[in-house]
Amino acid sequence: MALKDAGTHTMLPTLCEEFGLPMPATDGSKHDRMTASFDATADADLPAVAHKLLVRYPPDATTRNQIQDILWSDSRCPPIPKRYRREIARRLNSEELYWDVRRFDDLLERLWILDADDWLNLLGGKPSGLRADIHQHVHRNPED
Structure with missing residues (x-):
């Protein structure tokens, strides 16, 4: 709007x-x-x-x-190494992080651009991008 x-x-x-x-x-x-x-x-x-x-x-x-x-772009913030981010992600218990998968996905949708190429999905191509990664590693294989 x-x-x-x-x-x-x-x-x-x-x-x-x-x-x-x-x-x-x-x-x-x-x-x-x-x-x-x-x-x-x-x-x-x-x-x-x-x-x-x-x-x-x-x-x-x-x-x-x-x-x-x-x-x-003008703000100064300390860099956060990827290793620290991975350690935090590993320690988060996904079951406590979200109870309703749809609401969790809606939250992610509001925060990030999840689909890299909508046309590919419409044409029946293999999903790619952040949404596909979340589906694979959070929903289907949370132990990854």
Whole structure:
């Protein structure tokens, strides 16, 4: 859903205030008004606007990842070696981690891009990507 579709023309000032955007002009289409409001926002304020967008109107996983990559590109964090991540994963008891496989899969769907190539799956090809790995190593063979 585009942000302009989150409300009517009369709701745009409230929506802009919610995100910390300047009040939009009163004339023009919703798209034009929202674009003008974003354009008038100071560059220093855009990360806060993006964070609010992610929380209040979560986009699809691909768009969310792109926004987060930009937001996190300036942050300094210590690298976590793969060995540590594997040790943590081994110690997690999958039965306690999730009780309902569908809900667990729905959570993963919201957090990551699970399908590498949807067209391949539609054409009857062998599933690949993160979803196939999760199905293989978490659901079918949890001891892997």
